[in-house]
Amino acid sequence: MSNSGKVEALIPRCLFSIENSDNLNVDCEDLSSVSISWENGFVTELKPLKTKNKKPNNILFPRFIEAHSHIDKSFTWDEFPNLRSNYDGALSINLQEHKTRNTKKVLERAEKSLNLAIKNGYRAIRSHIDTYQHQGNDVWAELFKLQKKYSSKLQLQFVALCPLEFWQTENGRNLAKNFSTNKGILGGVVVPPFKKKETIKLLSEMLLLADKYKLEIDLHIDESTTEPGAGLKVLLEVIDKLNIQVPITCSHLSSILLLKEKEILDLGKKIADKNIKVVALPLTNFWLLNHKSNTTSLERPVAPIKELQKSLVDVSIGSDNVQDPWFPFGNFDPFYMMSCTMPMLQLNPWERMTLSSIFLAPSRLLNLKWDGLIKKGCPADFVIVDAQRWADVFSSNLKRKVFIKGDLHR
Numbered sequence: 001m002s003n004s005g006k007v008e009a010l011i012p013r014c015l016f017s018i019e020n021s022d023n024l025n026v027d028c029e030d031l032s033s034v035s036i037s038w039e040n041g042f043v044t045e046l047k048p049l050k051t052k053n054k055k056p057n058n059i060l061f062p063r064f065i066e067a068h069s070h071i072d073k074s075f076t077w078d079e080f081p082n083l084r085s086n087y088d089g090a091l092s093i094n095l096q097e098h099k100t101r102n103t104k105k106v107l108e109r110a111e112k113s114l115n116l117a118i119k120n121g122y123r124a125i126r127s128h129i130d131t132y133q134h135q136g137n138d139v140w141a142e143l144f145k146l147q148k149k150y151s152s153k154l155q156l157q158f159v160a161l162c163p164l165e166f167w168q169t170e171n172g173r174n175l176a177k178n179f180s181t182n183k184g185i186l187g188g189v190v191v192p193p194f195k196k197k198e199t200i201k202l203l204s205e206m207l208l209l210a211d212k213y214k215l216e217i218d219l220h221i222d223e224s225t226t227e228p229g230a231g232l233k234v235l236l237e238v239i240d241k242l243n244i245q246v247p248i249t250c251s252h253l254s255s256i257l258l259l260k261e262k263e264i265l266d267l268g269k270k271i272a273d274k275n276i277k278v279v280a281l282p283l284t285n286f287w288l289l290n291h292k293s294n295t296t297s298l299e300r301p302v303a304p305i306k307e308l309q310k311s312l313v314d315v316s317i318g319s320d321n322v323q324d325p326w327f328p329f330g331n332f333d334p335f336y337m338m339s340c341t342m343p344m345l346q347l348n349p350w351e352r353m354t355l356s357s358i359f360l361a362p363s364r365l366l367n368l369k370w371d372g373l374i375k376k377g378c379p380a381d382f383v384i385v386d387a388q389r390w391a392d393v394f395s396s397n398l399k400r401k402v403f404i405k406g407d408l409h410r
C-alpha cells in the first residue's frame with residue numbers, strides 16, 4: 001500500500017505520546033529513538049527502539065503549521081523593495097504595491113506560496129490578506145476556491161487585514177457576513193500613535209460585529225517601539241466593557257517587551273484570563289523595528305515569549321512576511337524560521353515550551369482537528385530530516401522528506 005510505511009527515527013520527546021514508555025531512550029537533547037508504522041495514512045504503531053547503541057539517522061517532526069503569513073504579497077520584493085528596511089518604508093511601499101495589484105496577481109503569489117509551503121513541510125497556514133474599502137471583493141471568492149483546491153494537502157485560513165474603520169462600512173459588514181459562511185477572520189491594525197477614544201469605539205464595533213457572526217479576530221497589535229502595550233491596554237479595556245466572548249489573537253505584541261517584567265507578567269495574566277492567544281513574529285520585528293542605518297541596535301522588541309508562557313498565555317511563533325517590502329528573505333520554510341528564531345530569542349530546541357510554540361500552540365490557534373502530537377491513530381503527516389542531533393537540523397543542506405497522509409510528497 002502506498003500510504004503505509006515504517007521508519008526508525010528520533011522524535012523530540014515532547015512531540016509524541018506513547019502507551020508504554022518503558023525502555024524508551026531519550027538523549028540529552030530530548031530526542032527519543034522510536035519505531036513508527038503507519039497504514040492507510042494513519043499511525044498504527046509507535047514503540048521504543050531498544051537498540052541502545054544504534055541511533056536512528058532521521059529526526060521526525062509532525063508537519064508544521066504557519067500561524068501568521070501574508071500570501072497575497074509574498075515575492076513582491078523584486079518589484080517593490082524596501083531598501084531602507086524600516087517599518088514606515090515597508091508601509092508606504094506596500095501601499096504602492098497595492099495600487100498595482102489585481103486578483104490574478106494575488107492568486108499567482110498565493111499559489112506559489114502554498115506549493116512551497118507544502119513542499120517544505122507545512123500542513124496548515126493562517127494568512128492575512130490586505131483588504132481596503134475601495135477595492136473590489138472579487139478576490140475573496142477566488143481565495144475561498146483556492147482554500148478548497150488545496151484542502152487535501154493543506155488547511156488554509158484567511159484573515160481580512162484592513163484599517164479598523166473598514167468594519168464600520170457597508171463593504172466591511174458584508175464581508176463579515178460572507179465570513180460567517182466561509183469561516184474568515186476579522187483583522188486589523190492597532191499600532192501607536194493612535195487616538196485612544198476613536199480606537200476604543202472602532203474596536204468595540206469590530207468586536208460586536210465578530211460576536212454577531214460568531215467570528216474570530218486577529219489583530220496586528222503593538223508592532224512598535226513606542227508607547228509600550230498601548231494597543232493591548234485599549235483592547236483589554238474594550239473586552240472588559242463589552243463583556244462578550246470573541247476569540248482573539250494578538251499578532252506581534254512586540255512593544256510590551258519594553259515594560260518592566262512585573263508589568264509584562266501582570267498583562268500576561270490578563271491576556272490568559274481573557275483567553276487571548278499571541279503570535280510572536282521575531283523575523284519581521286528584528287528586521288524592521290528600531291532600524292538604524294549607522295548604529296547596531298539590539299533594542300528590537302518582540303513578544304516576550306518566555307514571560308507570556310510563564311503567565312500561561314498560549315504563544316505561537318510565526319514567520320510573517322516572505323520576500324516582500326516587510327521582509328526580503330524567507331521561503332515558506334519552517335526550518336529557516338526555526339534556525340533564525342532559536343538563536344535570536346535564546347530558545348532551546350530541547351525544551352518543551354519552545355517546541356510547543358512551534359507545533360502545538362499553532363494547532364490550537366487554528367483550531368485544527370489534530371493537535372500535532374504524534375501518537376497511535378494520528379495522521380501520518382511527517383517531515384523526516386536526515387539528522388541525529390539539533391546541530392544537524394540547523395545546518396545548511398538539510399535533506400527532508402514530507403509525508404502527507406502516509407504518502408511521500410514529490
Ligand SMILES: [Zn+2]
Nearest residue numbers: 068128220320
Ligand atoms: Zn503580519
